[in-house]
Amino acid sequence: xxxxxxxxxxxxxxxxxxxxxxxxxxxxxxxxxxxxxxxxxxxxxxxxxxxxxxxxxxxxxxxxxxxxxxxxxxxxxxxxxxxxxxxxxxxxxxxxxxxxxxxxxxxxxxxxxxxxxxxxxxxxxxxxxxxxxxxxxxxxxxxxxxxxxxxxxxxxxxxxxxxxxxxxxxxxxxxxxxxxxxxxxxxxxxxxxxxxxxxxxxxxxxxxxxxxxxxxxxxxxxxxxxxxxxxxxxxxxxxxxxxxxxxxxxxxxxxxxxxxxxxxxxxxxxxxxxxxxxxxxxxxxxxxxxxxxxxxxxxxxxxxxxxxxxxxxxxxxxxxxxxxxxxxxxxxxxxxxxxxxxxxxxxxxxxxxxxxxxxxxxxxxxxxxxxxxxxxxxxxxxxxxxxxxxxxxxxxxxxxxxxxxxxxxxxxxxxxxxxxxxxxxxxxxxxxxxxxxxxxxxxxxxxxxxxxxxxxxxxxxxxxxxxxxxxxxxxxxxxxxx
Amino acid sequence: xxxxxxxxxxxxxxxxxxxxxxxxxxxxxxxxxxxxxxxxxxxxxxxxxxxxxxxxxxxxxxxxxxxxxxxxxxxxxxxxxxxxxxxxxxxxxxxxxxxxxxxxxxxxxxxxxxxxxxxxxxxxxxxxxxxxxxxxxxxxxxxxxxxxxxxxxxxxxxxxxxxxxxxxxxxxxxxxxxxxxxxxxxxxxxxxxxxxxxxxxxxxxxxxxxxxxxxxxxxxxxxxxxxxxxxxxxxxxxxxxxxxxxxxxxxxxxxxxxxxxxxxxxxxxxxxxxxxxxxxxxxxxxxxxxxxxxxxxxxxxxxxxxxxxxxxxxxxxxxxxxxxxxxxxxxxxxxxxxxxxxxxxxxxxxxxxxxxxxxxxxxxxx
Numbered sequence: 001x002x003x004x005x006x007x008x009x010x011x012x013x014x015x016x017x018x019x020x021x022x023x024x025x026x027x028x029x030x031x032x033x034x035x036x037x038x039x040x041x042x043x044x045x046x047x048x049x050x051x052x053x054x055x056x057x058x059x060x061x062x063x064x065x066x067x068x069x070x071x072x073x074x075x076x077x078x079x080x081x082x083x084x085x086x087x088x089x090x091x092x093x094x095x096x097x098x099x100x101x102x103x104x105x106x107x108x109x110x111x112x113x114x115x116x117x118x119x120x121x122x123x124x125x126x127x128x129x130x131x132x133x134x135x136x137x138x139x140x141x142x143x144x145x146x147x148x149x150x151x152x153x154x155x156x157x158x159x160x161x162x163x164x165x166x167x168x169x170x171x172x173x174x175x176x177x178x179x180x181x182x183x184x185x186x187x188x189x190x191x192x193x194x195x196x197x198x199x200x201x202x203x204x205x206x207x208x209x210x211x212x213x214x215x216x217x218x219x220x221x222x223x224x225x226x227x228x229x230x231x232x233x234x235x236x237x238x239x240x241x242x243x244x245x246x247x248x249x250x251x252x253x254x255x256x257x258x259x260x261x262x263x264x265x266x267x268x269x270x271x272x273x274x275x276x277x278x279x280x281x282x283x284x285x286x287x288x289x290x291x292x293x294x295x296x297x298x299x300x301x302x303x304x305x306x307x308x309x310x311x312x313x314x315x316x317x318x319x320x321x322x323x324x325x326x327x328x329x330x331x332x333x334x335x336x337x338x339x340x341x342x343x344x345x346x347x348x349x350x351x352x353x354x355x356x357x358x359x360x361x362x363x364x365x366x367x368x369x370x371x372x373x374x375x376x377x378x379x380x381x382x383x384x385x386x387x388x389x390x391x392x393x394x395x396x397x398x399x400x401x402x403x404x405x406x407x408x409x410x411x412x413x414x415x416x417x418x419x420x421x422x423x424x425x426x427x428x429x430x431x432x433x434x435x436x437x438x439x440x441x442x443x444x445x446x447x448x449x450x451x452x453x454x455x456x457x458x459x460x461x462x463x464x465x466x467x468x469x470x471x472x473x474x475x476x477x478x479x480x481x482x
Numbered sequence: 483x484x485x486x487x488x489x490x491x492x493x494x495x496x497x498x499x500x501x502x503x504x505x506x507x508x509x510x511x512x513x514x515x516x517x518x519x520x521x522x523x524x525x526x527x528x529x530x531x532x533x534x535x536x537x538x539x540x541x542x543x544x545x546x547x548x549x550x551x552x553x554x555x556x557x558x559x560x561x562x563x564x565x566x567x568x569x570x571x572x573x574x575x576x577x578x579x580x581x582x583x584x585x586x587x588x589x590x591x592x593x594x595x596x597x598x599x600x601x602x603x604x605x606x607x608x609x610x611x612x613x614x615x616x617x618x619x620x621x622x623x624x625x626x627x628x629x630x631x632x633x634x635x636x637x638x639x640x641x642x643x644x645x646x647x648x649x650x651x652x653x654x655x656x657x658x659x660x661x662x663x664x665x666x667x668x669x670x671x672x673x674x675x676x677x678x679x680x681x682x683x684x685x686x687x688x689x690x691x692x693x694x695x696x697x698x699x700x701x702x703x704x705x706x707x708x709x710x711x712x713x714x715x716x717x718x719x720x721x722x723x724x725x726x727x728x729x730x731x732x733x734x735x736x737x738x739x740x741x742x743x744x745x746x747x748x749x750x751x752x753x754x755x756x757x758x759x760x761x762x763x764x765x766x767x768x769x770x771x772x773x774x775x776x777x778x779x780x781x782x783x784x785x786x787x788x789x790x791x792x793x794x795x796x797x798x799x800x801x802x803x804x805x806x807x808x809x810x811x812x813x814x815x816x817x818x819x820x821x822x823x824x825x826x827x828x829x830x831x832x833x834x835x836x837x838x839x840x841x842x843x844x845x846x847x848x
Binding site: 158172196202205228255351353384423427 | 536623626681754758832
C-alpha cells in the first residue's frame with residue numbers, strides 16, 4: 001500500500017512542533033517518545049503500520065482547537081483517531097503526522113428523554129452511549145460489531161452501521177448535531193436538538209467524511225425507546241441462492257425485520273466452534289430478528305417462518321428464550337474473532353443490490369478457487385452489505401498481495417452489479433485506489449472540492465479516501481508553496 | 483428551457499450566460515422571474531426492485547407516477563412528502579426531483595426519517611455543466627463523501643438533479659389515529675412526548691390548537707395496531723379524554739399538507755425546534771394560527787404579512803423558513819434562516835465550488 005513520502009521539512013521541525021503543543025496541552029497529553037508513539041502505529045487494519053511523529057490526547061474542545069491551529073500553522077498533517085478500530089486504515093498514521101486521539105473526551109454531557117437525544121463527547125464508546133440510557137429503557141441504535149471498543153468519533157467519521165440498521169438506519173440517520181473543530185482551529189456547531197437543517201445539510205456531508213473535514217468533539221445523538229422485546233429465528237438452507245431468494249421474499253412480504261444476517265458454511269463452522277451457538281451445519285444460515293410485544297413477534301415470525309418453509313429449509317428454529325437469543329447473536333457477533341482463529345483474514349465490506357446476491361456469491365466462490373484462498377461470507381443480507389472474509393497467511397510471502405488482489409476483484413464485482421465498495425467500514429487507505437472503479441474523475445473532483453472548502457491546506461487525514469494520484473496535486477500544493 | 487436528456491441539460495448549463503431558476507413541477511413556491519430550466523422533460527422510473535426496497539427515477543418524474551408504481555407493490559415513500567399546491571395556490575405536477583431538492587418530509591419524519599434519510603443516490607449537473615453522480619442504489623454506502631445528503635435540501639443551488647434513487651418501505655396494513663383532548667400546548671407536547679417515549683411506535687404526533695386535540699398515529703399489522711392503541715391509551719390515561727379519530731388517512735393528509743391554512747391570508751412559516759421548546763416559542767410568535775407536528779419539533783405558523791417572526795423567536799435551537807410569502811418580503815427577510823458566520827463561510831464556499839458562476843437560483847438560500 002503506497003503512502004505519500006513524509007515531508008522532510010515537517011520531520012525536521014518535530015521538536016518545535018512538540019514544544020508548541022506542550023504550551024497548550026498538559027505534558028502527559030503529548031506523546032513523543034518513539035517507544036510510546038508506536039502504540040498508535042496502526043488501527044484494526046493491522047497489515048499496515050507506521051508510527052506517527054507525535055500523538056496528542058486533548059481533553060477539551062479548546063485543546064483540540066489549539067492543536068489543530070498549531071498544526072495548521074506549522075503545515076503538519078493531522079490524523080484523527082477515535083478508538084483505532086477502523087478496518088479500513090482510517091486512522092493509519094504517516095511518519096510526519098500528529099495523531100489526534102479523542103479518547104480522553106468521553107463524558108455524557110446531557111440526556112433528554114422528552115426530546116429523545118443524548119449529547120456526548122465523541123471519545124465515548126458506542127456501547128457506553130447505550131449504557132448511559134439503558135436503565136431507563138432507551139438505546140442508541142447503530143451497533144457496529146466493534147461497539148464495545150469503537151468511539152462515536154470514529155462512528156461519525158465512517159458513518160458506521162451495524163446489524164440492526166435495516167430498521168434503524170446507520171449513524172447519519174441517528175445523528176442530530178455536532179460540535180466540530182476545523183483544521184484552522186475554528187469551532188462550528190452543525191445541527192442540534194431539532195430536526196433537519198435550515199440551510200445546506202452540512203451534517204450529512206460531515207458524517208462519513210473519514211476525519212477529513214474536521215474533528216468532531218461533541219455529538220447529539222438520537223436515542224430510542226427499547227422495543228418491548230425481540231426474538232430471532234434461525235434458518236438453515238442447503239443452497240446459498242435459495243437463502244438469498246428467501247431474504248428477498250421476506251422483504252417483499254411487507255415485514256421489516258430489524259436484522260437479517262447471513263452466514264455461509266465456512267463462517268457457520270468457525271462461529272459454532274467458537275461460540276457454540278447451536279448453528280446447523282449447512283450451506284447458508286439466516287438469522288432473522290423481529291421486535292415488538294410477544295404477540296407482535298409471534299405474528300411476524302409466523303409469517304416469516306411460513307415464507308421460509310416454501311424454500312425447504314434444512315433447519316428452522318425460533319428462539320425459545322432470552323438465553324437462546326443471546327447465544328444465537330453471540331455466534332454472529334463473534335464471527336470476525338472466530339474467523340481469526342482459522343487464519344489471518346481480510347474483511348471486505350462491499351454492498352450489492354439484494355437481487356444480485358446469488359450471482360455475487362457464486363462468482364466469489366469461483367474466484368476463491370482461482371486465487372486458491374478460502375472465503376467465508378457473513379453479512380447483513382437485508383441491506384445487501386456483504387462481509388467476505390478472505391483467509392490468508394501473513395507469514396507466507398506473497399499471500400497478502402494475493403489476498404489484496406482477490407479482495408479488489410470482489411469489490412469491483414460489487415460495483416459492477418450495481419453496488420458499492422464499502423457499506424459501513426469506509427474507504428480509508430484500503431479501498432482508496434479502487435475509488436476510480438466506482439466514480440468518474442468528475443465524481444471524485446466534486447467530492448474533493450468539499451475538502452477544499454473545509455480544509456484548504458489538505459492537512460486532515462490527507463492520504464485517505466481518494467486515489468493518491470487524484471489527490472496528489474492538492475496534497476502537494478502546500479509543500480510546493482513553502 | 484426543458485431538456486429531454488441529461489446530456490442536453492449539461493450542454494445547456496455549460497453554455498449559460500446568465501443565472502437561471504431551476505424548477506421541477508414548480509409547485510414549491512420558489513419560482514422567480516427570468517429564465518427557468520425545467521426538469522420535467524427528464525422523466526420516468528428507470529428501475530424499481532420491490533424485493534430490494536429501491537426505486538430509481540429521473541428527476542422530473544411526477545411524484546404521482548412513483549406513488550402509483552409503489553402502491554401496486556404495496557410499498558410507499560415512507561417520508562410522506564407534502565403536496566404544497568393547496569397551501570401555496572400553485573398548479574403543476576410535483577416531481578420527485580423537487581421533493582428531493584427541497585428535502586420535503588411529512589408527519590412520518592418523526593419516526594421513519596426525512597427525505598434525505600431515504601435518498602440513496604443522485605445524479606446532477608453542476609454549475610460548470612459537469613455530470614456528477616454520488617451514492618448509488620444500495621441501502622448502505624459509505625464510499626466517499628455523502629454528497630447525496632448535501633444535494634437533498636439544497637433547493638437547486640448546488641446543481642440540477644437529473645436522477646435520484648430512493649429507499650422505499652412496505653405500506654402498513656392498518657392505520658389508526660387517536661385524539662387526546664388537551665387544555666394547552668404544554669400539555670399537548672407532554673402528551674406527544676409520552677407517546678413517543680413509549681415502545682409503541684408512534685408514526686405521527688401532532689397538535690392542533692384550534693381543536694385542542696393532540697393527535698397520534700399508529701401503523702402496522704392490524705392486530706399490532708389494535709394492541710398498541712390500547713397500550714397508548716393506558717400510557718396516556720392521565721393526559722385527557724381520548725377518542726379514536728375517524729378516517730386517519732384523511733386526517734394525516736390534512737396535517738401533512740397543512741390544510742388548516744389553505745386559502746387563509748398571511749405569511750406561512752415553518753419552524754424547526756427542540757420539541758419541548760415548542761409551547762414557549764409558539765406563544766412568542768403571536769401568530770394568527772399555529773399547527774404542531776413532529777411531536778412539537780415542527781411548528782407551522784400563519785402570521786401577519788411581512789412580519790419578521792425570527793426576531794420574536796429569540797435565541798433557540800432550530801431554524802425558521804418562510805414557506806409562503808410575497809417576493810418583496812422574501813427579499814427583505816430571506817426565506818431561509820440566516821446562518822452563523824462559521825457555518826455560512828462553509829456553505830458559501832461549497833456553493834462557490836459547485837456553482838462557481840453563481841447560476842443556480844441565486845439569492846434563494848442566501
